[in-house]
Amino acid sequence: MPAISIQSISKTYATSRGDFHALRDVSLDIAEGEFFGLLGPNGAGKTTLISILAGLTKPSAGRITVMGHDVQGDFAAARKQLGVVPQELVFDPFFNVRETLRLQSGYFGVKHNDAWIDELLENLGLADKATANMRQLSGGMKRRVLVAQALVHKPPIIVLDEPTAGVDVELRQTLWHFIAQLNKQGHTVLLTTHYLEEAEALCNRIAMLKQGQVVALDATSNLLKTASANVLQFKTDHALPAELAPVARVTGRVVQLPAQGPHDIERFLATLRQAQVVMEDMEIRRADLEDVFLQVMKGAA
Ligand SMILES: Nc1ncnc2c1ncn2[C@@H]1O[C@H](COP(=O)(O)OP(=O)(O)OP(=O)(O)O)[C@@H](O)[C@H]1O
Numbered sequence: 001m002p003a004i005s006i007q008s009i010s011k012t013y014a015t016s017r018g019d020f021h022a023l024r025d026v027s028l029d030i031a032e033g034e035f036f037g038l039l040g041p042n043g044a045g046k047t048t049l050i051s052i053l054a055g056l057t058k059p060s061a062g063r064i065t066v067m068g069h070d071v072q073g074d075f076a077a078a079r080k081q082l083g084v085v086p087q088e089l090v091f092d093p094f095f096n097v098r099e100t101l102r103l104q105s106g107y108f109g110v111k112h113n114d115a116w117i118d119e120l121l122e123n124l125g126l127a128d129k130a131t132a133n134m135r136q137l138s139g140g141m142k143r144r145v146l147v148a149q150a151l152v153h154k155p156p157i158i159v160l161d162e163p164t165a166g167v168d169v170e171l172r173q174t175l176w177h178f179i180a181q182l183n184k185q186g187h188t189v190l191l192t193t194h195y196l197e198e199a200e201a202l203c204n205r206i207a208m209l210k211q212g213q214v215v216a217l218d219a220t221s222n223l224l225k226t227a228s229a230n231v232l233q234f235k236t237d238h239a240l241p242a243e244l245a246p247v248a249r250v251t252g253r254v255v256q257l258p259a260q261g262p263h264d265i266e267r268f269l270a271t272l273r274q275a276q277v278v279m280e281d282m283e284i285r286r287a288d289l290e291d292v293f294l295q296v297m298k299g300a301a
Contacts, residue, residue: 001068002029003081003157003188004053009062011048011212022048023212025062030190030205032156035183037203037220038192039293044209046192047087050161053190054084066157080108083155087162089142093135097126097145100134101152108153120148123178125171140167147175157188164195176202200224200289208296216296223292228258231287232268234279241275244268249294258291259284 011023023045030036038046051057053064055071055078064071069078091100098117105113121127124144129137137145147163158179164172180202183189193199199206199220206223208216216223235253239245249256259265265284272279 001032002065003032003034003067004030004190005065006030006049006053007063007065009049009052009064010060011045011052011057012060021212023052023059026209026212026214027062028207028214028217030188032188033183033186034205035180035189035203036191037199037206038190038209039194039196039199039206040192040209041297043211045212046209047161048212049209050084050159050190050192053159054082055079080153081155082157082159083150083153084159085147085150085161085163087165089139089146091134091142091145093133096131096133097121097137097148098130100145101148104149104152110153113152116154117148117152120151123174124148125174140171143167144171144175151182156186157190158182159190161192162194163191164193164198172198196290196293197288206289208293210297215299216292220289224287224289226292226295228260228287228291228295230259230261230265231285231291232257232259232265232282233285234282236277236279238275238277240277241271243271256291258287258295 006026006028009023009026010021013020013022026049038049040046048057052059053066053071055075058072066078067081069081071078095103101117101120102113105117121130124147126141126144126148129141134142134145143163151158160179163175176198179189191199191203203220205219207214233254233256236255237253240248240255244257247257257268259268
C-alpha cells in the first residue's frame with residue numbers, strides 16, 4: 001500500500017475570466033519511507049495539491065488516499081497520518097511555544113506528550129524558547145514552531161510546503177538534519193521547495209509540475225542522467241554571438257551553456273573566441289537538478 005496515492009486529481013477554480021485549471025489529472029504514488037520532492041515554478045499547483053492532500057481543499061475530480069484512508073471520505077483517519085508544515089505562518093499570538101504544541105497535541109487526542117514535545121524543541125533549536133510568547137518570536141523561530149506543531153502527533157507522513165523559504169542557513173541545516181533522521185527512522189517525507197540543490201541532496205524521487213500537470217516523474221538519479229552532461233559557465237560583459245544566444249542561460253553577467261559532451265564545449269569556446277568575447281571565471285561543471293528543471297520546463301512549454 002502506498003503511503004500517499006494521488007489518483008487523477010483535477011482542480012478547477014471558477015474565476016471572473018472563466019474556469020482556471022490549477023491541477024489537471026495528476027496521478028502519482030509515494031511509497032512508505034520515500035523522501036519525495038514536488039517541484040514546479042510559482043503557480044504550478046504544488047500548494048493546491050498539498051491542500052487537497054491535507055483535506056483542506058476539495059478536488060474537482062479524482063481522489064487521494066493516505067495509508068489507505070480517503071482524505072475526503074475518511075478525513076480524521078487520513079489527517080492523523082499526516083504532519084503538514086504549511087507555507088504560511090499562522091498562529092494564535094496569545095500562547096507560548098509549549099502551550100501551542102500542547103494544544104496541537106490535544107487536537108490530535110495525544111495526551112502526556114511533554115517528553116516528545118521536549119525532544120522536538122531540542123531538535124529544532126527551540127529549547128530556550130519554550131515559554132516565549134508566539135508574537136515575540138522571529139519569522140525563522142515561528143517557522144520552527146510550525147514544524148514542531150506538524151510533528152507533535154508523530155505522524156508517519158511528513159509534508160513540508162516550502163519549509164525553508166526565507167530562513168537562514170542554520171535553521172535549514174537543523175531542519176534537514178532532523179527531517180533526514182526522521183526519514184531514516186521510516187517516516188515518509190513529501191517536500192515542495194524552490195531550492196533545487198536541497199531537493200537534489202534530499203529527495204530520492206521527484207515529480208515536476210507545470211501549469212497543473214506532471215511533466216517529469218522519476219528517481220532523482222535518473223533525472224540527473226537525462227540532463228546535458230556538462231555546463232560551460234563564465235562571466236562576461238560582451239553580447240553573445242547569435243549562434244549561441246538561443247541556447248544560453250544568462251543571469252546578469254553569468255552565462256551558462258548546456259553541453260552534451262566535449263565536442264559542444266570545443267565548439268562553444270571556438271565560437272566565443274572568434275566573436276572576441278572576453279570570459280572571466282570560466283568553468284566546466286556537471287549538470288545539476290536546476291539544469292534538469294530548466295530543461296524540463298522549457299521542453300514542456
Ligand atoms: N482560490 C483560488 N481561486 C482561483 N485561483 C486560485 C485559487 N487558489 C489558487 N489559485 C491559482 O492556482 C494556481 C496554483 O496555485 P498554487 O498555490 O497551488 O501554486 P504553487 O505551485 O504552490 O505556487 P508557489 O510556488 O508560488 O507557491 C495559481 O495560478 C493560483 O493563482
